[in-house]
Each structure stands twice: as structure tokens, then as C-alpha cells.
Amino acid sequence: MTRLSLLTLALMFAPAVAADKEKPKVEGKIYELRVYHVLPGRMDAMNARFRDHTCKLFEKHGMKLVGFWQPTDPKEKDKKLIYVIAHASKDAADKSWAAFRADPDWIKARDASEKDGKIVEKVDFTYMNPTDYSLLK
Numbered sequence: 224m225t226r227l228s229l230l231t232l233a234l235m236f237a238p239a240v241a242a243d244k245e246k247p248k249v250e251g252k253i254y255e256l257r258v259y260h261v262l263p264g265r266m267d268a269m270n271a272r273f274r275d276h277t278c279k280l281f282e283k284h285g286m287k288l289v290g291f292w293q294p295t296d297p298k299e300k301d302k303k304l305i306y307v308i309a310h311a312s313k314d315a316a317d318k319s320w321a322a323f324r325a326d327p328d329w330i331k332a333r334d335a336s337e338k339d340g341k342i343v344e345k346v347d348f349t350y351m352n353p354t355d356y357s358l359l360k
Contacts, residue, residue, distance in 0.1 A: 252311055254289065254359070259304040265342045266293075266301045267354065274306070276332035281308065284323045285315065289359070291313040309359075313350060 229352050261269050273291065281288060289307035310316035323329055336342060353360050 229292060229317060230270045252352075253316065254353065255308045255310060255316060256349045256351060257306050257308070260344040261302055261304060262341055262344050263301075265302075265340070266304070268336055268339070269304055269342050272336040276328070276336075280323055280326060280329050280332070284319045284326070286310065286319050286323070292328070305351070316350070 259269065278288060284321055287309040289309055291306040293303065293305070308316075310319065
């Protein structure tokens with residue numbers, strides 16, 4: 224992931240957190256930034272899959288959702304889905320992902336959402352530790 228992409232995410236995410244310090248902080252020791260590169264014409268299917276299935280399954284497997292974004296750039300908005308998940312540790316993340324990928328409900332939802340073709344071209348991900356001055360710890 225480029226430095227510009229991380230900076231863009233930080234700028235998109237920070238105002239929402241800073242404006243609402245009264246909300247409870249997301250519990251987690253590490254964060255995972257994921258960028259899904261969506262195949263042309265498949266963003267509606269991608270959003271429907273997350274909205275209707277994936278988010279619930281993430282929670283079921285111990286992954287805490289922080290937020291989801293799409294780029295504001297018209298050339299990129301239908302090509303990328305960006306999100307952040309909080310995990311207790313890298314080991315917990317590995318276990319959660321393994322359980323998620325093996326979950327029959329996920330396999331069924333994935334297969335149904337891809338009946339008209341694949342959705343995701345590739346996924347970039349980065350595990351991150353918050354700094355001592357981060358609003359999220």
C-alpha cells in the first residue's frame with residue numbers, strides 16, 4: 224500500500240473519530256486495513272455481500288468492524304472498497320480469518336454473490352499498531 228493511500232485513509236477516518244470522542248473506543252490491539260480491488264461493474268454486488276452477509280460473519284468470528292469507505296475520486300469509487308477491522312492480536316486475527324473462510328455460511332454467501340461472476344480482483348491488507356497519540360488504541 225502506498226504512503227498516499229494510507230494518508231488518504233487517515234484523513235478520511237480521523238475527522239469522524241475526532242468529532243465524536245464521546246463514543247466508546249473500538250476494543251482491539253491491532254487494526255487491519257483492507258483494500259478490495261473490485262472488478263468492473265461488480266461494486267453493487269460487493270456492497271450487497273458485505274451489507275447482507277459478510278459483516279455479520281466477521282462479528283460471529285470475533286472481528287470488530289471499525290468502518291468501511293469508498294474513494295471520493297469518481298475514477299476509483301467503483302473500483303475499491305476500503306475497510307478497517309480491529310483484532311485482539313495477530314494470532315486472534317489469523318484464527319478469526321481461518322474460521323471465517325471455513326464457515327459454511329460464508330461459502331454459501333460468497334458462491335451466491337458470484338453467480339454472475341467474480342467480484343474481487345485482489346485484496347491488499349496491512350496490519351497496524353496504533354501510535355501512543357492515536358485516538359484509537
